Amino acid sequence: VKACVAANGPVNEELYEISLDNYGRSGGPKAGRLMASTNGPKLFDGFEFYFIGDFMPDYKSDLLDLVEKAGG
Numbered sequence: 001v002k003a004c005v006a007a008n009g010p011v012n013e014e015l016y017e018i019s020l021d022n023y024g025r026s027g028g029p030k031a032g033r034l035m036a037s038t039n040g041p042k043l044f045d046g047f048e049f050y051f052i053g054d055f056m057p058d059y060k061s062d063l064l065d066l067v068e069k070a071g072g
Contacts, residue, residue: 013033014030017029041071042069042070042071043070043071044067044070044071047071047072048072049067051063051064
């Protein structure tokens with residue numbers, strides 16, 4: 001965010017990409033970015049989600065929107 005503010009616009013995200021997760025796996029964010037840039041399958045492609053319980057209306061709407069946009 002600071003780099004974008006300093007540049008007065010978006011900067012190359014690769015410089016700030018996380019390369020290693022908490023479990024020692026690497027390359028997840030890069031693979032996702034490259035897949036999105038080539039119109040590959042979305043993150044939740046082929047998955048179905050079932051939300052059970054009481055949710056605040058705005059929170060439920062946000063969850064549904066996230067899953068739909070990610071291909072679920």
